[in-house]
Amino acid sequence: MDQRHASALKAAGMKATPKRLAILEMLEAEPGYASPEELWKRLKDRFDRLGLPTVYRNLEELSQSGVLSKVIHPNRQLYYYFCSNREHHHHFVCLSCRKVEDIPACGIEALEQEVSKRNGGKVLSHILQLNGLCGGCADNGEKR
Amino acid sequence: MDQRHASALKAAGMKATPKRLAILEMLEAEPGYASPEELWKRLKDRFDRLGLPTVYRNLEELSQSGVLSKVIHPNRQLYYYFCSNREHHHHFVCLSCRKVEDIPACGIEALEQEVSKRNGGKVLSHILQLNGLCGGCADNGEKR
DNA sequence: CCTCTAAATAGAAATGAATTCGTTTTAGAA
DNA sequence: TTCTAAAACGAATTCATTTCTATTTAGAGG
Structure with missing residues (x-):
């Protein structure tokens, strides 16, 4: 478990759940921005159960807390990226x-x-x- | 028919149809930005037939041409406004x-x-x- | 003023990203 | 270890936006 991410979550008043940590890890490893669905497809392998709404909800909460950033894309779909x-x-x-x-x-x-x-x-x-x-x-x- | 708007349309290489002119008139009279559906509801009274897709299409084309501007709204819905x-x-x-x-x-x-x-x-x-x-x-x- | 054609519109139907909701699970404080 | 508020499930739904094919029309060129 990545202690940096766990701390960031705690600092934001959010529980450090395995799924949240995995979302942060995956997005940090990403060279650019990614869509909720893309992240979901890749994360599904690492959990026997992972819902797309969970990914949406967490990405939104994390961007509200300033842990992640959101892209304003011309196609008006949601994209997020990790920016340290x-x-x-x-x-x-x-x-x-x-x-x-x-x-x-x-x-x-x-x-x-x-x-x-x-x-x-x-x-x-x-x-x-x-x-x-x-x-x-x-x-x-x-x-x- | 508003000659200013007709000219603006011509300058943008678009035909000056009654519906386009009405969209421009209505949006110019608007104090702020408006959604496609709002504009459609109000414009329906002035035409016996007017489709919502027509409003969407024209607003998009007009903003592409620079005749109208688009708002980037947090709720991710489309809004347009007239800016002279x-x-x-x-x-x-x-x-x-x-x-x-x-x-x-x-x-x-x-x-x-x-x-x-x-x-x-x-x-x-x-x-x-x-x-x-x-x-x-x-x-x-x-x-x- | 006509004719003709590419552009514009109708309108029903489809799309699909995003969200809701009632239930179940779980992180972490006590 | 216990307990509870927070998190997650996931099927179902929403609803703003777009697509598609047939029909109409603006306006250029006779």
């Missing part, structure tokens, strides 16, 4: 091979302040994501 | 009353260049959206 960078930052996601690269936080926090001040509203969250093709995929024009 | 600002910019969307406010473009273009240069990939698009509560909604704590 605990600083506030953003991502460049490859639409072809699914690789995820960190982008250091730019001036969004300042922008939030600005918007709040000027319009009187309250910014609850922001989305900043660059979509494209990573170096490798851009070269050989691959698409999936 | 033709400059490149971003939005603050209220999750409560659905108002949309413009945000002048920040340094994202520079960030795209940076990412391309450093990682060798190609940025095809970016998402920047601030989610929150507008002035009015933040005040009275309304939610919907």
Whole structure:
């Protein structure tokens, strides 16, 4: 059992169940983002019983807790990835091979302040994501 | 018939059908973003026959052409809004009353260049959206 | 003003990702 | 070890969105 993941779960106020640990392990080993169904298909071998709803539920809870991140994908399906960078930052996601690269936080926090001040509203969250093709995929024009 | 919208459609290489014009009119009159089904329900009165798929199809085509914009909503349903600002910019969307406010473009273009240069990939698009509560909604704590 | 054709629409049916729900199992505190 | 709230099961369901084939129509070119 991976103590790092168990601690992360405990810190998030979640029980460290074998299935949650397996989800985290699998996603950490993943080079990019993955869909709930893909993860489920692979994890099924390791448990005699594992429901797809369990995978959905845990991925969502884990992303709520900040242990995982969610991709905003043009096809509007759910994808998650494991990102160990605990600083506030953003991502460049490859639409072809699914690789995820960190982008250091730019001036969004300042922008939030600005918007709040000027319009009187309250910014609850922001989305900043660059979509494209990573170096490798851009070269050989691959698409999936 | 609204000549502005007819021209916009022509410029986008799309036929100026009555239904497309009605969709644009209705969305322009809207104070915020709206869902395909909401628009359909209201537009049905003005046409003896109007299919929901037609509304979906047109909203998607219009947003592809840049005539309309799409909201990235946490509930993952589709919402569109009419934005006459033709400059490149971003939005603050209220999750409560659905108002949309413009945000002048920040340094994202520079960030795209940076990412391309450093990682060798190609940025095809970016998402920047601030989610929150507008002035009015933040005040009275309304939610919907 | 007609004609004609590619584009647009109808509308029923299908899709399928995501979720619900009542029951059973289990992690972990006491 | 006991006990309970949390987690998981999994079949069934939901419902927003899309597909498909037949029909209609906008608008270019006579």
